[in-house]
Amino acid sequence: MDNKSLSHTKWECKYHIVFIPKYRKKKMYGAIRKDLGEELHRLAGQKESKILEGHMLNDHIHILIEIPPKYSVAQVVGYIKGKSALYIARRYGERQRYFTGQHMWARGYFVSTVGLDEEVIRKYIREQENDDLRQDELQEQLGL
Numbered sequence: 060m061d062n063k064s065l066s067h068t069k070w071e072c073k074y075h076i077v078f079i080p081k082y083r084k085k086k087m088y089g090a091i092r093k094d095l096g097e098e099l100h101r102l103a104g105q106k107e108s109k110i111l112e113g114h115m116l117n118d119h120i121h122i123l124i125e126i127p128p129k130y131s132v133a134q135v136v137g138y139i140k141g142k143s144a145l146y147i148a149r150r151y152g153e154r155q156r157y158f159t160g161q162h163m164w165a166r167g168y169f170v171s172t173v174g175l176d177e178e179v180i181r182k183y184i185r186e187q188e189n190d191d192l193r194q195d196e197l198q199e200q201l202g203l
Contacts, residue, residue: 063127070128073111073173075180076136079119081165091147098146102139106130112181116191121184123173132170140164 063070092115103110103124112123126135144163173180 063125068128071125072128073123073125073177074132075171075173075184076122076124076132076168077119077170078136078140078168079165081162091151094150095143095147098143099139102142103135106135106138108135112184114184114187116187121187123177123180123184136168136170140168 096113096115099113099120099122100110106126108124108126108130110122110124112121114121124135126132140163147163171180
């Protein structure tokens with residue numbers, strides 16, 4: 060077990076988090092995909108957190124993140140979503156109509172504690188893109 064420590068605390072706090080762009084704008088999201096990954100890692104680091112695994116799909120993001128107990132999950136996720144929205148608005152705002160800072164991400168997110176199932180969560184995150192592609196192909200075949 061890889062425990063971290065604060066002055067009087069040993070900890071291992073990992074969370075599986077999923078959040079989506081507002082209205083699930085797939086076209087808009089694809090344009091910023093690579094840039095956004097680096098920015099999310101940088102922002103997590105500013106809250107002494109670390110993204111251990113992450114995957115950006117066309118319409119949502121899965122991350123496995125380690126957050127020290129001195130921060131709440133809501134603080135870190137709110138910080139990452141807020142600052143990344145501002146970053147996207149500044150960087151891409153003039154190019155796309157929908158890139159406005161406070162309107163990038165949908166409200167809320169999904170969070171689950173990882174516990175001893177870390178490898179299962181990592182595998183799930185890695186396989187999300189393949190599952191998403193298969194689902195899109197099936198919908199195209201069915202004409203949906």
